[in-house]
Amino acid sequence: MVLGLWFDGQISVIPRPGIWASVLSQWPYCDSQKAALVRNAMMRKHISGRVMGKKPRIRPIAICIIRQGDRLLLHEGVDKVRGLRFGRPLGGGVEFGEPSRDAAIREIGEELGAEITDVEHLGILESIYVYEGEPGHEIVFVYSGRFVDESLYHQPSLTITEGQRVFEAQWRSLDELRSGNIHLVPEALWQFL
Numbered sequence: 542m543v544l545g546l547w548f549d550g551q552i553s554v555i556p557r558p559g560i561w562a563s564v565l566s567q568w569p570y571c572d573s574q575k576a577a578l579v580r581n582a583m584m585r586k587h588i589s590g591r592v593m594g595k596k597p598r599i600r601p602i603a604i605c606i607i608r609q610g611d612r613l614l615l616h617e618g619v620d621k622v623r624g625l626r627f628g629r630p631l632g633g634g635v636e637f638g639e640p641s642r643d644a645a646i647r648e649i650g651e652e653l654g655a656e657i658t659d660v661e662h663l664g665i666l667e668s669i670y671v672y673e674g675e676p677g678h679e680i681v682f683v684y685s686g687r688f689v690d691e692s693l694y695h696q697p698s699l700t701i702t703e704g705q706r707v708f709e710a711q712w713r714s715l716d717e718l719r720s721g722n723i724h725l726v727p728e729a730l731w732q733f734l
Contacts, residue, residue, distance in 0.1 A: 597676070597678070598678075599678045599679065599680060600634060600677070600678065600679045600680070601634065601635040601641070601679070601682070602632055602633060602635060602644075602679050602680070602682070603633070603641040603642070603644040603645035603648065603681075603682040603684065604629065604630040604631065604632030604648075604682070604683055604684070605630055605631060605645045605646075605648075605649055605657060605660065605684045605685065605686045606630045606663070606683065606684070606685045606686075606730070606734075607630070607631070607649075607657070607685075607686060607687065607688065608685070608687075609694045609712060611714050611715045611716070612714050613630065613712070613715070613718075613725075614630065614631060614699065614710050614711070614712055615628030615629060615630060615631075615711055615712075615713050615723075616628065616629055616630075616631055616701060616708070617709075617710075617711055617713075617723065620672055620673055621673060622673050622674045623671075625724060626722065626723045626724065627723060627724045627725070628711070628713055628718065628723045628724070628726070629726050629727075630683075630730070631648065631649055631652055631701070631710060632644070632645055632649070632684075633648040633652070633703075635682065641662075641684075642660055642662065644682070645657075645660060645682070645684045645686070646660060646686075649686070651702075651703070652701045652702060652703055652710075653693075653699055653700075653701060653710070654702075655688055655689070655690060655693060655699075656688070656689040657688055657689065658686065658687055658688075658689050659685075659687050660684050660685070660686040661684060661685050661686070662682070662683075662684055663683045663684060663685055663733045664683050664732075664733060665680065665682055665683065666680075666681040666683060666727050666729045666730070667679075667680055667681070668681050668726070668727035668729070670726070679727075681727055683733055697711075697712065698710060698711050698712070
């Protein structure tokens with residue numbers, strides 16, 4: 542089995558899983574703790590045979606930071622494997638041929654049934670993570686925006702519909718996020734706040 546990683550615009554071919562430690566330890570954007578999590582997740586997938594025939598993919602997503610004063614609207618979740626509570630601004634996948642700004646607007650519309658305005662591009666992040674023991678890799682287009690319907694800012698939570706799933710988005714203060722009870726993800730979002 543041959544695995545590959547994307548480094549500085551080039552594919553690095555890794556001939557066997559045992560070499561993960563040396564490759565990830567040399568990766569400038571991956572600290573040793575993240576490298577260990579990703580390596581362990583990939584090794585479990587290799588050993589269990591679940592990677593066979595599937596090529597890992599980098600997923601482009603667009604998210605929108607919607608603020609009310611010092612509070613952010615976040616979809617919250619829990620990584621049950623690590624017992625970690627986290628919150629992420631709303632958004633989702635960028636479709637082929639779709640500008641990322643349009644994807645952010647579309648996702649908010651699909652998830653909340655709400656329109657946003659004043660959408661501004663803040664930056665692009667690379668997020669390499671492990672969730673529920675599975676490695677993930679996303680290129681994150683980060684936007685800010687505001688609701689057209691101002692009444693949405695006065696609701697304690699907003700209902701999100703994504704296909705058959707229905708869940709709540711919560712307003713969380715920056716102080717709540719700094720306390721560590723809920724982790725803002727991707728972590729590099731702090732540079733935009």
